[in-house]
Amino acid sequence: MRKPLVAGNWKMNKTVTESVALIKELLDFIDGYQKTEVVICPPFTSLWVARELIQDTSIILGAQNIHYQNEGAYTGEISARMLQNIGCSYVIVGHSERRDYFKESSEVVARKAEQSLNFGIKPIICVGEKLVDRETGKTREVVKEELEAVFAILKAKEMANVVFAYEPIWAIGTGKSATPQDANEIIKYIRALIEDKYNETIAQKIRILYGGSVNQENISSLMAESDIDGALVGGVSLQAMPFSKLVKFQQL
Ligand code: 13P
Numbered sequence: 001m002r003k004p005l006v007a008g009n010w011k012m013n014k015t016v017t018e019s020v021a022l023i024k025e026l027l028d029f030i031d032g033y034q035k036t037e038v039v040i041c042p043p044f045t046s047l048w049v050a051r052e053l054i055q056d057t058s059i060i061l062g063a064q065n066i067h068y069q070n071e072g073a074y075t076g077e078i079s080a081r082m083l084q085n086i087g088c089s090y091v092i093v094g095h096s097e098r099r100d101y102f103k104e105s106s107e108v109v110a111r112k113a114e115q116s117l118n119f120g121i122k123p124i125i126c127v128g129e130k131l132v133d134r135e136t137g138k139t140r141e142v143v144k145e146e147l148e149a150v151f152a153i154l155k156a157k158e159m160a161n162v163v164f165a166y167e168p169i170w171a172i173g174t175g176k177s178a179t180p181q182d183a184n185e186i187i188k189y190i191r192a193l194i195e196d197k198y199n200e201t202i203a204q205k206i207r208i209l210y211g212g213s214v215n216q217e218n219i220s221s222l223m224a225e226s227d228i229d230g231a232l233v234g235g236v237s238l239q240a241m242p243f244s245k246l247v248k249f250q251q252l
Contacts, residue, residue, distance in 0.1 A: 002204075002205070002206075002207050002229045003036075003037050003207075004035070004036045004037065004223065004229060004230045004249075005036070005037045005038075005039065005163065005207050005209060005229060005230035006036050006037070006038055006039070006230050006231050006233060006243075006246055006247050006249075007038075007039040007040075007041060007062060007090065007092075007124060007165075007209065007230070007231070007232050007233065007237075008038075008039070008040045008041060008233050008236075008237025008238075008243055009041050009064060009092055009095070009211075009232055009233065009234050009237060010040070010041060010042050010043060010046075010064075010237060010238060011043075011064070011097070011234060012043060013043070013238055014042060014043065014046060014238070015045075015046075016045060016046050016049050019042050019043075019046035019049060019050060020049055020053065022238070022239075022240055023040070023049075023050055023053045023054060023059075024053065025240035025241075026040070026059065026240045026243065026244065027053070027054070027057055027059065028240075029240055029241065029244035029247075030058070030059070030244045030247050030248065031057045031058055031059065032057075032058050033058060033247060033248060034058065035248075035250050036230070036247050036248070036249070036250070037060065037230075038058065038059050038060065038247050039059075039060045039061070039062045039089070039090050039124075040054070040059060040060075040061065040062065040237070041062040041063060041064050041090070041091075041092055043064065044063065044064075044078055047061065047063060047083075047086050047087075047088065048086055051086055051087040055087065060089050060090065061086075061087050061088050061089060061090075062088055062089065062090030062091060062092065062124070063078070063083050063088045063090070063091045063092070063121075064091070064092050064095070065078065065091070065092065065093070065095075065098060065112075066078060066079070066080055066083060066091045066093060066112050066115060066116050066121070067079055067080075067112070067115070068108065068111035068112045068114070068115040069115075070115075080115045080116050080118060080119035080121060081119060083116075083119070083121055084119040084120060084121060088121055089121065089122060090121065090122045090123070090124055090163070091112075091116045091121050091122075091123055091124070092123075092124045092126065092165075092232070093109050093112040093113050093116065093123045093124070093125050093126070094106070094109030094112070094113075094125050094126045094127065094146070095126045095167070096126060096128055096167060096169045096172065097172075100169075105149075106145060106146045106148075106149035106150075107149050109125065109146070109149065109150070110149040110150045110152065110153045110154070111153065113125050113150055113153070113154065113162065114153050114154060114158070117154070117158050117161055117162075122161045122162065122163060123161075123162055123163070124163045124164075124165050124209070124232065125150055125162060125163070125164050125165070126164075126165045126166075126167050126211070126232070127142075127143050127146040127147060127164065127165070127166060127167070127190070128142075128143065128146075128166055128167040128168045128169050128211075128212070129142040129143060129168055129169065129170075130142075130169045130170065131169065131170035134168065134170060139168075139186060140186070140189055143166070143186060143189065143190060144193060147164075147190065147193055147194075150162075151193075151197045151198075156198045156199070156202060159194070159198055159202050159206060160202065160205060160206075162206060163206070163207045163208070163209065164190055164206065164207075164208045164209070165208070165209040165210070165211045165232040166183065166186050166187050166190060166208060166209070166210055166211070167210075167211035167212050167232060168183075168186075168212050169212075170212075171211075171212025171213050172211070172212045172213070172234065173213070173234060173235060174212075174213060175213050176213055177212055177213040177214065177215075177218050177222075178210070178212060180218070180221045180222045180224065180225045180228070181225070183210045183222060183225065183228060184225035184226060184227050184228055187208045187210065187225075187227045187228055188226070188227045190208055191203050191204075191206070191208060191227055194206060207229035207230060208227065208228070208229055209228070209229060209230045209231055209232045210222055210228050210230075210231055210232070211231060211232030211233065211234070213235075214231040214232075214233050214236065214246065215236050215242070215246070216236075216242055216245045216246065216252065219231060219245075219246050219249045219252065220249055220252050223249050231246060233246060
């Protein structure tokens with residue numbers, strides 16, 4: 001049985017002051033809720049204060065990006081060791097905004113995932129197609145290419161600590177979510193590729209999230225699907241009450 005995971009990707013939002021306010025509110029609503037694993041991914045500047053507020057609570061800390069080198073002359077970058085030291089258990093890698101705006105290749109994304117695992121941080125590896133890919137029937141091809149770069153680097157024992165997120169780019173921040181059936185179909189396809197490359201046990205164990213305009217209205221129907229194990233949430237994660245409702249989707 002895969003435990004549901006809801007991760008909030010705050011993207012480039014919230015000052016330290018605003019982060020403190022949001023986390024305090026979140027703790028009021030969801031601290032101690034055990035049915036869903038909850039991860040928040042604030043910007044780097046808020047990681048320390050987030051860690052101070054959520055240590056000894058049920059909320060888990062994640063980051064939004066990582067560099068694949070150990071350390072050195074990489075101005076503006078953040079290493080796995082830094083994230084480990086600040087208490088991050090998860091890191092998002094390969095978000096479509098990074099692939100697109102910062103030209104991260106699938107190979108770079110795979111190296112980031114590998115580096116995070118080297119430091120005991122679980123990567124949430126994002127994959128997903130653009131609207132034009134979907135309209136031209138290339139969804140599976142795009143997702144497969146992104147996954148194969150990861151498969152080329154990660155060994156079976158490392159896969160146990162990986163989370164995937166299927167985020168169709170046309171659904172991100174648009175209010176236009178994929179239908180639960182469409183999302184489930186691609187997530188099942190991802191699971192089948194994992195099984196082909198590794199084995200059934202690993203494929204059944206790995207959690208695969210859906211991301212893209214997840215909200216209070218659609219979370220229950222998404223989570224009712226066989227292979228959707230949780231959500232990677234952008235906009236809604238910036239407000240405590242609606243995000244908490246997503247976390248407690250079992251009660252909706
Ligand atoms: P929205 O939930 O705002 O569509 O963002 C999804 C996302 O990109 C999460 O990583």
